[in-house]
Amino acid sequence: MRWRNSTEAVIPSRAGYPTAILTSLNRYKAMSNYHLMSDTPDNLDYGTVGQAVSTADAVARARSRVRAVPMATWTNWAGDQHCTPAEVVRPTSEAELARAVARATARGLEVRAVGSGHSFTDMVCTGGLLVDMSGLQRVVDINPGSGLVTVEAGIRLHQLGPRNAAHGLALENQGDIDAQTLAGALATATHGTGVRFGNLSTRVTAMRLVTASGEVVELTRETEPEALLAARVSLGALGIVSQVTLECVPLYTLMRHDRPLPLAEALDRLDEQADGHDHFEFFVWPYTRTALCRFSRRTDDAPRPTPRWRRELQERLVENHALSLICRSGRRFPSQVPRLNRVIAGAMSESHVQDHAYRVYATRRDVRFTETEYAIPREHARAALERSMDLVEQSRLPILFPFEVRFARSDDAFLSTAYETDTCYIAAHQYAGMDHQPFFRRFEEIMDSYGGRPHWGKRHSQTAATLRERYPQWDRFQAVRARLDPDAAFANDHIRRVLGPIGAP
Numbered sequence: 001m002r003w004r005n006s007t008e009a010v011i012p013s014r015a016g017y018p019t020a021i022l023t024s025l026n027r028y029k030a031m032s033n034y035h036l037m038s039d040t041p042d043n044l045d046y047g048t049v050g051q052a053v054s055t056a057d058a059v060a061r062a063r064s065r066v067r068a069v070p071m072a073t074w075t076n077w078a079g080d081q082h083c084t085p086a087e088v089v090r091p092t093s094e095a096e097l098a099r100a101v102a103r104a105t106a107r108g109l110e111v112r113a114v115g116s117g118h119s120f121t122d123m124v125c126t127g128g129l130l131v132d133m134s135g136l137q138r139v140v141d142i143n144p145g146s147g148l149v150t151v152e153a154g155i156r157l158h159q160l161g162p163r164n165a166a167h168g169l170a171l172e173n174q175g176d177i178d179a180q181t182l183a184g185a186l187a188t189a190t191h192g193t194g195v196r197f198g199n200l201s202t203r204v205t206a207m208r209l210v211t212a213s214g215e216v217v218e219l220t221r222e223t224e225p226e227a228l229l230a231a232r233v234s235l236g237a238l239g240i241v242s243q244v245t246l247e248c249v250p251l252y253t254l255m256r257h258d259r260p261l262p263l264a265e266a267l268d269r270l271d272e273q274a275d276g277h278d279h280f281e282f283f284v285w286p287y288t289r290t291a292l293c294r295f296s297r298r299t300d301d302a303p304r305p306t307p308r309w310r311r312e313l314q315e316r317l318v319e320n321h322a323l324s325l326i327c328r329s330g331r332r333f334p335s336q337v338p339r340l341n342r343v344i345a346g347a348m349s350e351s352h353v354q355d356h357a358y359r360v361y362a363t364r365r366d367v368r369f370t371e372t373e374y375a376i377p378r379e380h381a382r383a384a385l386e387r388s389m390d391l392v393e394q395s396r397l398p399i400l401f402p403f404e405v406r407f408a409r410s411d412d413a414f415l416s417t418a419y420e421t422d423t424c425y426i427a428a429h430q431y432a433g434m435d436h437q438p439f440f441r442r443f444e445e446i447m448d449s450y451g452g453r454p455h456w457g458k459r460h461s462q463t464a465a466t467l468r469e470r471y472p473q474w475d476r477f478q479a480v481r482a483r484l485d486p487d488a489a490f491a492n493d494h495i496r497r498v499l500g501p502i503g504a505p
């Protein structure tokens with residue numbers, strides 16, 4: 001995610017500010033460049049939370065003298081969604097967050113939060129108040145006995161992993177990057193893979209939410225069960241989440257085995273592979289017949305971390321740099337895409353990793369792309385994938401990225417993409433700067449035929465009218481929304497498209 005003009009725009013004139021504040025702002029600028037600018041690879045170690053927070057405190061002190069932050073342009077990770085909020089705030093406490101929201105809504109501004117900007121849609125975008133959650137990243141409480149971990153909502157998943165591990169705990173499952181904030185990931189039902197595991201939101205036991213008036217509402221399974229079922233996957237449409245309590249599991253090791261297999265074999269044994277492994281997924285490039293299968297097993301065996309230099313070499317040079325070169329060639333010469341994809345498939349090789357799970361789930365993604373992903377009932381996985389491959393190949397579409405196939409168990413959050421459905425996720429991607437629309441549109445038609453539910457953080461063209469029938473608890477979500485955000489303070493154009501107006505059936 002990228003801020004343009006951020007610090008310069010914040011300070012109308014630097015004259016008169018004590019050196020300490022300017023130094024703090026310069027440090028903030030450096031920090032912003034480090035973890036907000038989009039050229040930063042996803043998996044870098046961003047330093048400790050403590051450092052970030054102490055810098056943030058200084059920034060907050062400076063900003064309390066210069067409250068408005070006009071003209072900052074926000075861009076998402078993929079670089080293809082932009083907006084210019086009227087104001088940006090970066091609260092460092094729940095009380096500060098609540099004050100900022102109340103002030104903005106009193107002035108009639110709509111309010112949106114931004115996590116790490118890794119969504120592919122315009123769901124963050126606003127011309128009102130944008131709340132940057134990077135000042136709220138502390139761990140509030142960790143209870144190794146119960147496994148309950150309470151954190152501020154802006155914590156990033158890569159910060160949470162080592163914090164949990166220090167107390168013998170881990171997230172039950174994770175997706176393929178860990179750059180997201182916890183609240184941002186929950187808002188879109190971010191998931192990993194594994195037929196026995198739910199998405200991240202299934203582990204939430206409580207949340208604290210700042211509503212339009214600045215009131216803080218505590219949602220627990222006991223006190224607000226209905227609202228919690230809505231808030232676990234909320235698209236940010238109920239209020240700003242300030243704190244989350246998660247049920248974590250004992251720290252575990254993951255043994256990951258990547259192995260290219262003939263696509264036909266992967267599909268013939270799809271159920272066996274999905275049921276027979278803790279985590280199973282595969283990637284397949286259009287115009288090829290090789291699936292890169294990823295099998296992961298949970299174990300108590302000791303981690304055997306891959307040396308950092310070897311991981312860097314593999315991920316930075318081989319997986320990302322080589323892929324980037326191929327993608328750039330394909331963008332320049334689209335007719336060569338089938339051949340380039342076959343080069344990629346031919347270069348895939350077997351590999352093993354054994355480490356703490358939080359260091360294994362996440363992979364490095366330096367090459368920019370855009371993405372759509374649909375959740376469909378698991379039984380349609382094979383047919384849906386084969387139709388999607390045919391779509392690309394018969395129309396000779398220049399698609400340089402693979403389909404990715406993953407699984408999750410059903411759950412009960414009202415807007416979870418796996419609501420009451422054992423689910424297969426099929427993701428389709430397109431390299432940045434290449435036209436994705438004809439492909440994604442027709443891919444969506446295939447997914448529509450299975451009643452597919454689009455990933456809330458990835459591109460799709462559904463509206464409230466088409467989504468409502470795919471979510472049996474749609475009306476219950478809307479009732480909670482009408483109660484918590486009656487004036488639609490947390491709606492933007494995206495939310496109006498996919499959720500409709502407040503109070504709508």
Ligand SMILES: Cc1cc2nc3c(=O)[nH]c(=O)nc-3n(C[C@H](O)[C@H](O)[C@H](O)COP(=O)(O)OP(=O)(O)OC[C@H]3O[C@@H](n4cnc5c(N)ncnc54)[C@H](O)[C@@H]3O)c2cc1C
Pocket residue numbers: 077078112113114115116117118119120123124133153154174175176177179180181182183184185186187188189190191192235236237239240241242365455457458
């Ligand atoms: C390279 C890459 C890999 C990905 N891999 C996966 C994957 O493996 N599995 C998967 O399911 N998805 C994946 N995604 C999608 C990603 O997990 C989601 O889009 C996620 O929502 C991004 O989190 P974020 O912190 O960047 O949130 P943002 O994109 O910043 O925000 C997402 C939504 O959450 C809202 N929000 C953020 N913070 C708050 C808050 N505190 N309170 C209320 N609302 C809030 C925002 O307003 C917005 O509506 C991937 C995306 C990328 C770019």
